[in-house]
Amino acid sequence: MTIPIAEEQLKFITNIQRILDEGAFVATYKFALIMAIADYAVKKGDDTGAPLQLTTRDIAESFAEYYWRQAVPYANGNLPAAVRVLKQGTGMQPVVLRRIMELHGLFNGSLSAARKDARAWGALLNKVAATIAKMPLWKLQVVGRRVVPFLYAQHGSGNIINLQPGVVYNFRRFYDLIRNFVQGAWIRHVRILNVNLLGETDLAEFLFGAERTLFPGLRTILKSVQSDTCFYCKSKLHEGGDIDHFVPWSRYPLDLGHNFVLAHSACNRSKRDFLAAPSHLENWQKRNQLHGRTLGQEFDACCILHNQEATEKITFWAYSQAETAGSNLWLRKDDVTPIDESWRLLLR
Ligand SMILES: [Zn+2]
Structure with a gap:
């Protein structure tokens, strides 16, 4: 395998930017999907430029983690907790977030306690994986009316993708840059969806800052x-x-x-x-x-x-x-x- 040349690397970054700038975003799933794929590339990939096959289940865990921290009530005040969680889509709260909010309630907000419960956590990941296959996976690479299949072949359905040669390399090489792009776009999107809730708390810190949970012990x-x-x-x-x-x-x-x-x-x-x-x-x-x-x-x-x-x-x-x-x-x-x-x- 050969690593992508500079021009291909630039093209990759430009395409990520195009997805963020021009893609349609009903819910915030596409942001979580890009980050979950990037995380998987860091954890399981290498720098040879080789392709990598992955399933929606492979990325469900990281996908769920992004929403886990965001399912905490954002605003203070007398409103019920469910209303104080930041909206991540137009209309009803997206299903993944609703499921995660339920688990938050069951496990007192503790991600590690939730993960220890193999049945509850497994059920969540199955739901997340199914949702990824149904919603963002085959829409991510649609820009305007065109498909730009630069990450993986666009089958249109199914729960397996093959990251093309060079994609894992680029995600690893530009992880910081991509994370900044995606977080910026995600924050802008959430801000528009939640104008009524936004207050003095720093939104960027709330959504993506270092873990707020202290670790007793x-x-x-x-x-x-x-x-x-x-x-x-x-x-x-x-x-x-x-x-x-x-x-x-x-x-x-x-x-x-x-x-x-x-x-x-x-x-x-x-x-x-x-x-x-x-x-x-x-x-x-x-x-x-x-x-x-x-x-x-x-x-x-x-x-x-x-x-x-x-x-x-x-x-x-x-x-x-x-x-x-x-x-x-x-x-x-x-x-x-x-x-x-x-x-x-x-x-x-
Ligand atoms: Zn010292």
Whole structure:
């Protein structure tokens, strides 16, 4: 397989933009679909330019997750909760959102509790997968009256698609850019649908910001595995310390247990949106090799989602993208270092 040339990459971005600008959007499903496919490309694809087959069920999970966080009541006030959830379509609330709101009620808003209930979660994913096949999947590539089948062959029905050669590569290469495009379009759309509800809360933060749920227990778990020291500078924590996303949230919304470390507020603030330097990466790998399984059990006990393999795949992807971009890595406060190949020896 060969990776797409620059001109093809540009064409891909232009087509994504055309879908967002010119496509018809009754509900917000198409936004969630693009993001769910992009997420799948990051988690399961590679950078060879190869095609990838996937089913609606493969992307249902990520699709449902986007709506899970958005099914929380947005506005304050005396209105019933169901009315305070942001509308995601004209007319009645789209079916996926309604189902998710029901599950929110059943599981007190806890995504990990809902996922643990295999029957309830499985039923939701089946419904989501069926809805994707019926609604956005075969409409996504329709721009005006024309079909622009640049992502997958347009069969018009069915629940399997084959991402064409180069598509997975492009989604991985331009994940940030695409996420910004899609979120911007999604926010504009929701704003139009909900003029009466919008208040002082930042809509972008509400829809896509870092997880609002605090993870009770997570701090204790990390404190113990790090012996009460800062993950980065190794000196004592003293204060409670900040929970830091090792792969920064801004690069990929990765809220899985093994991606968390505990750090001084000052270290955390200084690291911001940087990936950590190889010395930190090595420590993180060691921690997960030595304690990964125990951590997993402890995460389970606290209802914290985790998947070590997926976390490592996403981390690999994040570093390979940073290498392509020639990014700096964060070493310590006010000190960064250019990325080289050494991270590859650490992440296999
Ligand atoms: Zn520190």
